[in-house]
Amino acid sequence: MVVLVSIDGLRPDAIAAAPMPNLLDLRSMARYTLGARTVMPSVTLPCHTSMVRGVDVPRHGITSNVFTPLARPVPSIFDLATRFGRRCGAFMNWGPLRDLYDPESVVTAQFQRDALRPEGDAWVVERFLAAPELDFAFVYLGHTDEAGHDFGWMSEGYLRAAAHADACLGRVLGTLGPLDTVLVLSDHGGHDRGHGTDMAEDMTIPWFLAGPGISAGEIPEQVRIFDTAPTLAAALGLPPLREWDGVSRIPSR
Numbered sequence: 001m002v003v004l005v006s007i008d009g010l011r012p013d014a015i016a017a018a019p020m021p022n023l024l025d026l027r028s029m030a031r032y033t034l035g036a037r038t039v040m041p042s043v044t045l046p047c048h049t050s051m052v053r054g055v056d057v058p059r060h061g062i063t064s065n066v067f068t069p070l071a072r073p074v075p076s077i078f079d080l081a082t083r084f085g086r087r088c089g090a091f092m093n094w095g096p097l098r099d100l101y102d103p104e105s106v107v108t109a110q111f112q113r114d115a116l117r118p119e120g121d122a123w124v125v126e127r128f129l130a131a132p133e134l135d136f137a138f139v140y141l142g143h144t145d146e147a148g149h150d151f152g153w154m155s156e157g158y159l160r161a162a163a164h165a166d167a168c169l170g171r172v173l174g175t176l177g178p179l180d181t182v183l184v185l186s187d188h189g190g191h192d193r194g195h196g197t198d199m200a201e202d203m204t205i206p207w208f209l210a211g212p213g214i215s216a217g218e219i220p221e222q223v224r225i226f227d228t229a230p231t232l233a234a235a236l237g238l239p240p241l242r243e244w245d246g247v248s249r250i251p252s253r
Contacts, residue, residue, distance in 0.1 A: 002181045002211075002235045003137045004077075004228070005172060006051070007165045008044060008094070008115075009145030009195065010186035011153060012206045018159045020166035022173060026184065026208050029216050031249065036207035036223040038188045043196045044145065045096050047187035047225060052076040052100050052138075054229030054244030067099040074243050077229045078105040081136050084238050091128045092140035093120040100138075108132060115142030118164040125168045129175060136236060139172055141165045145190070153190040153201065181211025181235040183228065207249075211235060214250060223249060 012034035015023050039050045039057045045065045046057050053060055053074045060074055078088045078101035089108040090101070093115045110127035114120030121141040128139050144161045151157030169184065176182060185208065191201040207223050209231060210216075226246035233240050234248040 001134055001137065001176070002232055003139060003172065003176065003183070004052075004232060005139045005169060005182065005184045006048065006141070007144055007162070007169070007184070007186050008140065008142045009148045009153070009188060009190050010162060010165070010206060011189040011201065012204055014144075014154065014159060014162045015206060017154065018162040018166065020162060020169075022166045022170035023184065023206075023208065026169075026173065026182070026210055030208040030210040031214050031217060031219055031251075032206070032208040033219040033223050034204075034206050036185065036205045036225065038186075038203055038205050038225045040198055040203070041196045042188040042198070042202040044094065044187055045099075048097060048100055048140075050226045051185070051187065051228045052078065054226050054241065054246045056224075056226055056245055059243075059245065065096055067096055075241055076101045076105070077136070077232045078102070078138070080229075080233060080238055080241060081105075081236055084236075086135035086236060086238075087133070088136045088138075089128075089131050089134045090138045090140075091124045091131070092138070092142070093124050094140065094142040097140060107134070115146050118143050118161060121165055121168045125171050128172060136232070141168055148190045148195070149193055152193045153195075179212055181209070181214070183232060183235075184208045185225070185228065187225070209249060219249060221249075
């Protein structure tokens with residue numbers, strides 16, 4: 001199985017400050033960077049659209065948290081995987097992410113509008129743990145971002161939410177075996193009580209990839225959030241789509 005975990009609003013410097021021991025442990029065995037770059041505007045739906053559709057904002061055209069139909073549709077990693085017979089699932093606590101994929105591209109989609117509380121992230125993980133067997137799963141934890149808006153990025157309340165997200169991540173990681181691959185990242189960072197600018201605090205994200213045949217170590221090249229989709233495709237043994245701007249960050253053998 002390949003699992004994509006998105007911790008909304010997680011700044012790289014929060015990982016040690018919270019602290020987030022599960023993510024720190026994952027880093028020791030992952031191909032990773034603490035300096036990956038998201039897209040502008042650095043807000044949730046445009047960033048996740050680039051994450052799973054493999055293209056920058058000018059190509060997909062989503063510029064706010066309100067979805068508009070794509071003038072030239074770009075298939076997502078869900079759509080590609082389904083085309084090749086893979087079973088996909090999505091587990092999330094923020095509703096607009098329903099537009100990340102064609103409705104027929106998931107065999108299960110679990111949603112509860114509950115990102116305002118840490119219990120909402122725990123609910124997402126419970127639904128992932130109870131899901132049928134999947135080839136690709138998307139796990140979205142939204143509370144860290146909500147805490148940033150409520151208390152301010154890097155505040156005590158924000159770091160507490162990040163630590164809770166890490167505990168949720170630990171439960172996900174605990175279900176994975178030696179043949180499974182996991183990619184953990186954020187969609188954007190934040191500053192003060194907001195995000196959406198081209199400031200480094202908003203644009204810089206963590207990006208951790210671990211799985212069979214993936215050597216641990218820091219990635220020297222600049223990673224972009226739209227490299228995520230082709231990387232997941234490679235992990236699933238699928239060819240990348242020619243429409244995608246991103247590149248796989250799994251080294252060629």
